[in-house]
Amino acid sequence: MSETLVASRAPVTDVSVTGASGARQFWRRLRAQRAALVAAAVVALLVLIALAAPLLTAIEGQDPATYHPSLVDSARGGVPVGALGGIGADHWLGVEPQTGRDLFARLVYGARVSLGVALAATVVQVLIAVVVGVSAALGNRWVDQVLSRITEIIVALPLMIMSLALLAVVPGSFPRPVLVALVIGLIAWGTLAKIVRAQTLTLKQLDYVAAARLSGWGTWRIARRDLLPGLAAPLITYSALLVPANIGVEAALSFLGVGVKPPTPSWGQMLTSADVWYQAAPQYLLLPAGALFVTVLALTVLGDGVRTALDPRAASRLRVGTGRKGEARADTNGTTRGDATVPRQNAPGTEVPAAGASGTELPASGAPGTDVPVAGASGADLPRSDAPGADPSRSGVSGDGTKEATA
Numbered sequence: 001m002s003e004t005l006v007a008s009r010a011p012v013t014d015v016s017v018t019g020a021s022g023a024r025q026f027w028r029r030l031r032a033q034r035a036a037l038v039a040a041a042v043v044a045l046l047v048l049i050a051l052a053a054p055l056l057t058a059i060e061g062q063d064p065a066t067y068h069p070s071l072v073d074s075a076r077g078g079v080p081v082g083a084l085g086g087i088g089a090d091h092w093l094g095v096e097p098q099t100g101r102d103l104f105a106r107l108v109y110g111a112r113v114s115l116g117v118a119l120a121a122t123v124v125q126v127l128i129a130v131v132v133g134v135s136a137a138l139g140n141r142w143v144d145q146v147l148s149r150i151t152e153i154i155v156a157l158p159l160m161i162m163s164l165a166l167l168a169v170v171p172g173s174f175p176r177p178v179l180v181a182l183v184i185g186l187i188a189w190g191t192l193a194k195i196v197r198a199q200t201l202t203l204k205q206l207d208y209v210a211a212a213r214l215s216g217w218g219t220w221r222i223a224r225r226d227l228l229p230g231l232a233a234p235l236i237t238y239s240a241l242l243v244p245a246n247i248g249v250e251a252a253l254s255f256l257g258v259g260v261k262p263p264t265p266s267w268g269q270m271l272t273s274a275d276v277w278y279q280a281a282p283q284y285l286l287l288p289a290g291a292l293f294v295t296v297l298a299l300t301v302l303g304d305g306v307r308t309a310l311d312p313r314a315a316s317r318l319r320v321g322t323g324r325k326g327e328a329r330a331d332t333n334g335t336t337r338g339d340a341t342v343p344r345q346n347a348p349g350t351e352v353p354a355a356g357a358s359g360t361e362l363p364a365s366g367a368p369g370t371d372v373p374v375a376g377a378s379g380a381d382l383p384r385s386d387a388p389g390a391d392p393s394r395s396g397v398s399g400d401g402t403k404e405a406t407a
Contacts, residue, residue, distance in 0.1 A: 029309040036305020042298040046291075050111040057105040060092055064109045065263045068100030079280045087283075097277045097284060101263075107287055110265040115295070117181045117260070118246035122239050124185025125192055130235070132189070133196025134227065137204065138219050148197070154190035160252065162187050167258040176260050184249055192238055196231060203230045233310040240303025244296035267292050 030036060049056065057063055071086050072078045078098030080086035085094030085103070093104040136147035166183050203209060203226070212222050251268020253259030260266045267288040274285040 120181035129192035137200035
């Protein structure tokens with residue numbers, strides 16, 4: 001009775017231990033990558049700044065919408081008054097040209113809009129791509145053909161033109177950041193869906209998926225329990241690259257007048273209006289551009305680090321590569337067979353031993369009824385001493401005359 005209880009509880013213990021060890025292995029691999037940890041800290045800091053934007057601007061005593069005409073020189077076209085674009089105790093990063101709005105407040109509030117729109121659009125893209133890609137890979141031939149053709153149509157659609165058309169017909173009362181995120185997510189999911197489909201088709205061929213199918217599991221249970229964990233690494237990696245791309249799309253739409261409307265700040269909107277001020281007020285261009293660059297770099301490094309930590313084959317690739325290098329060196333110097341090492345044929349100054357078992361002595365050349373093999377090309381038949389036209393004093397001569405056998 002006790003043995004039965006122990007056997008019934010064993011699988012539960014194994015699963016918990018396996019899950020805990022997998023999590024510990026993931027964190028150990030991630031901690032080993034210092035660049036990924038630094039990138040994660042930068043992304044966390046940016047998110048914290050975006051969330052704490054109202055608190056930070058309250059500490060500064062400014063807001064992103066208030067105009068300060070007295071802080072700009074109208075005679076010079078609206079250039080900020082003072083050194084370094086009006087930087088001071090009241091305006092930590094200076095003021096915006098022409099309007100005099102606080103640049104720090106607009107930068108931190110712009111982080112909320114830009115990151116929020118990009119992250120929301122990425123979530124929509126990932127959800128649609130996973131549903132379409134997995135359904136196409138696991139469905140029958142007709143489902144795969146229909147979904148694949150729809151995906152190719154979506155990929156072929158010009159993103160900017162479709163976004164312009166959709167954003168132009170939506171009433172202005174609809175929240176603009178939400179609308180921009182939905183439009184980007186509903187149009188730009190095609191490439192990710194093709195990646196998900198290809199990866200799912202690869203995972204279907206693995207042994208553990210075939211074993212789950214033979215055990216009687218349904219298609220969607222296999223997808224949920226076996227396939228989706230295998231898709232995590234490529235999804236995280238590609239999603240980390242989608243976020244900065246979506247930030248750029250939001251900036252382009254804002255530049256064309258159909259994205260986030262002023263006075264709502266965003267990094268893309270600040271960049272599009274700062275192109276004429278890079279000489280008079282360079283910080284107005286460098287600050288949002290630097291924030292965008294740091295965000296893109298941090299997300300890219302973090303995505304690659306997480307992919308390496310999630311990939312269980314990352315460490316084994318190094319071992320396999322070392323083994324192959326060792327095999328290549330062994331093949332260059334000679335091939336080991338049992339206890340004897342056979343040198344490469346035709347090596348300079350090396351005699352090629354006769355074919356036969358390792359350590360076996362060749363019979364004497366004068367032994368009756370025996371033919372003496374001669375070193376030379378493998379498989380070459382040399383004339384016998386009694387053959388017509390052969391020299392009776394020699395049993396055989398190699399092609400270059402390097403070895404002779406006395407009759």
